[in-house]
Amino acid sequence: MRVRRAFQFFIAIFSGIGFGVGAAAGPASAQNLIVNADFSLADQLTGWIENGAWSPVDWEGDLASGSVLNSNSCPFVGCSSLVRQCVPVTEGERYRVEARVRIDPGQEPGDVLLRVSWRNASACYPAAATVGQSVIPLVAVTSAWELLGNTFTAPAGAQGADLQLAVLKDSASGTLAVYFDAIFLPEAEVTFAAPAALTALAVIRLLRRRRAAAD
Numbered sequence: 001m002r003v004r005r006a007f008q009f010f011i012a013i014f015s016g017i018g019f020g021v022g023a024a025a026g027p028a029s030a031q032n033l034i035v036n037a038d039f040s041l042a043d044q045l046t047g048w049i050e051n052g053a054w055s056p057v058d059w060e061g062d063l064a065s066g067s068v069l070n071s072n073s074c075p076f077v078g079c080s081s082l083v084r085q086c087v088p089v090t091e092g093e094r095y096r097v098e099a100r101v102r103i104d105p106g107q108e109p110g111d112v113l114l115r116v117s118w119r120n121a122s123a124c125y126p127a128a129a130t131v132g133q134s135v136i137p138l139v140a141v142t143s144a145w146e147l148l149g150n151t152f153t154a155p156a157g158a159q160g161a162d163l164q165l166a167v168l169k170d171s172a173s174g175t176l177a178v179y180f181d182a183i184f185l186p187e188a189e190v191t192f193a194a195p196a197a198l199t200a201l202a203v204i205r206l207l208r209r210r211r212a213a214a215d
């Protein structure tokens, strides 16, 4: 009977651990750190700074949502136009970054980037120093909504992520205008391997103590 009770106790503990891991580790449960990530009709460009204009063109065709149109008409070669937002991060932690991007055909050539400038202050602007950079370039230029995404580790000293929706134009003439939507930069990814292992060890020790006490 003692063995059966110990086994039931063990199963109950590990059922609880399993539920906890499943609930917290799924990407859908991670909170997005970005404010107004979908450029809703109500909030338009709230939370975003620098360039860009709110557009009713939504990547899913949602009438209650739109996107930001970053239009670069700079009359010099190599100008960049940025729409940006700063979120607090922790050095050494891993962060997933994603965005939906659309370019209509017939425009000036250039580069479209999702760029994270890691800063040594959680507020990013105006005086925080850059301690590293992570870049996701748009490779396939189509008139469809493309997904840009990658996972990065915040470098040493990083306290803020200056997330930039960047449009760089190669020529000194014309315009390159790009839609961005559904920006995703969730809280740091959580690894449960170490805590779960420690918890398992603690359960085994507890069972041993109970057994010793019963003997």
Ligand SMILES: [Ca+2]
Pocket: 038, 039, 040, 058, 059, 065, 066, 067, 181, 182
């Ligand atoms: Ca949207």
